[in-house]
Amino acid sequence: MLTCIIVCIFMGIDLTMRYQVGGSLKYDDSTYIVRQADEQLYTGLKTGDFCYVFNCHQTGKSSLLHRTIHRLEKENYICIYLNLALLGTNQTTDIQWYKGIIFSLFHKLNLTERINFEGWWEQQSELTPVQRLYQFVEQVLLKEVPNNRIFIFIDNINSLLSLNFPVNDFFIWIRYCYEQQEHNPSFQRLGFALFGVASPSNLIADRYRNPFKIGQAIKLCDFQLHEAMPLLEGLEEVVSHPQAILAYIIHWTRGQPFLTQKLCQLVVQVALESYKETITIPNGAEGYWVEQLVRSRIIQHWKIQDEPEHLRTIRDRLLFDEQKAGKLLNIYQRVLQVEELRNRNPIENLIPADNSEEQTELFLSGLVGNYNGYLRVKNPIYRSVFTLQWVLRQL
Structure with missing residues (x-):
């Protein structure tokens, strides 16, 4: 260096201009690219929408998150950042996980100076973990922070998929907070934004209490x-x-x-x-x-030159689950074959996007995108690395 x-x-050469390869950009970074998603997320949260930004790795989700936090905090709103990757593993119990969430909220709102957390937690001992979260929001958070609007930004939501207990209740709690706005005006001061490499169908199977049905998906385009x-x-x-x-x-x-x-x-x-x-x-x-x-x-020699890791992340996402890998590779193989034939009959040969589980996984790898309702390889670099020959070797 x-x-x-x-x-x-x-x-x-001017050292003040540096390109950020990997990681989150600072809110005032000169190489930050403002996209339509910036205004959609900022406006959506301020108007009271439940917002979520789901996309593949290394597309700018965390940079968007922190820049939006900065914009809101400049207007004196309270923003709380929770990184779920730090709050639990497959060894964590549901009690430990919910306790970690509530303690993080306690700590970030400086409530530990006014309320004894362990004493409060013990008083709720007869409640289930998610009920304690309900109780905390209604009886503590909204009462101890009486005037400000509070936005909770939850990053790495895909970390929930590795927990060994059901997480449906967590998403039902988020929906409950929005439904309560009609009955309890205090809840109108509370908003959520979720970020991660996931799809709504991955995270919750309950069709009737799914918060994503009432939420706004923020599309993060290239x-x-x-x-x-x-x-x-x-x-x-x-x-x-x-x-x-x-x-x-x-x-x-x-x-x-x-x-x-x-x-x-x-x-x-x-x-x-x-x-x-x-x-x-x-x-x-x-x-x-x-x-x-x-x-x-x-x-x-992409495997050697891939630093910070990007192409290997795509490869590993495709091949991680052996039971699904064959299906994903078969779809991708068809996409490549169609693109080779596209000059002959470009419309008839295209593969329609159908929102199937396999296609969703392929989208989350970042390798393929939905272009006007059809599957296409995201860019020439991916097409040159993950070739038909590469697919055949994996299969």
Whole structure:
């Protein structure tokens, strides 16, 4: 890292512009890309909607979450962040898990200074764990925080799938909080936003008390070229024709957030390695230059070069469950075969999206997307890594 900084100083490259490859971006990060989802989530929460953002890994969910928290806190709303990945494992009992949720709320609202948590918990000993959560919200949270609106952001909701007890009651509790708004105005001050790699059907089977039936799904789309313009700043420092380079980056990634940031970072890295203040690319050769970068730094020997891990995450999601893997690979194989034939009869051969369990799992891997009601491979990088030959080897 020190060598990189010295080289940057020597070359006159602005270190204030850095691309974030993996992890959550800060709310004021210069490479944060504002999408339609930003306004939908912010507006939905303020108008009292139950919102959820479900998508595959490394699509910007956590960055969106923290940026929205910052926007709301600037307006003096209370925001509570709960990371379910830290609150339970398959060894955790339901009592331990609900106690962890309630204690986290106690702690984040600074209620431990006014109420003895262990004493309160013991007073509820005759209630079931979820009943204690009901009691806490009605009798403690909304009474001890009487005026402010409170938004609870729940991250890594997919962690619930690894628990060894049913979690239907947790989602029924969330729905109850919204249904109570008609009877108890205090509940109008409480809102929820859920984030994770999951689908509503994965999380709760109860059709009648499912909170997602009354919620607003926030669709987190990949970057469009016009949205990705903030990324130009870093490219302008190191390469000629930066707009053309960014356009070809988006062509290869189709705006997938992680890959787009990674390719921008690779452009900067190539400039550092070449010790050139600006890489001069002949007019019209930008597409070839980006293609060579993609093939040499991402596609070739991808298992070794996949740092931070991205392509291996997709592979592992596909192959994790041996009973489902064959079905997922068969669907993906058909998608690849159809795309090879698309120039002959592009409409008739396309595979319709049907919201089946298998297709949903394929969507959550990130490999395939729903485009106008049909399945398509997300981008040329995935198509070049997870080829028909790769599928046949797995099968």
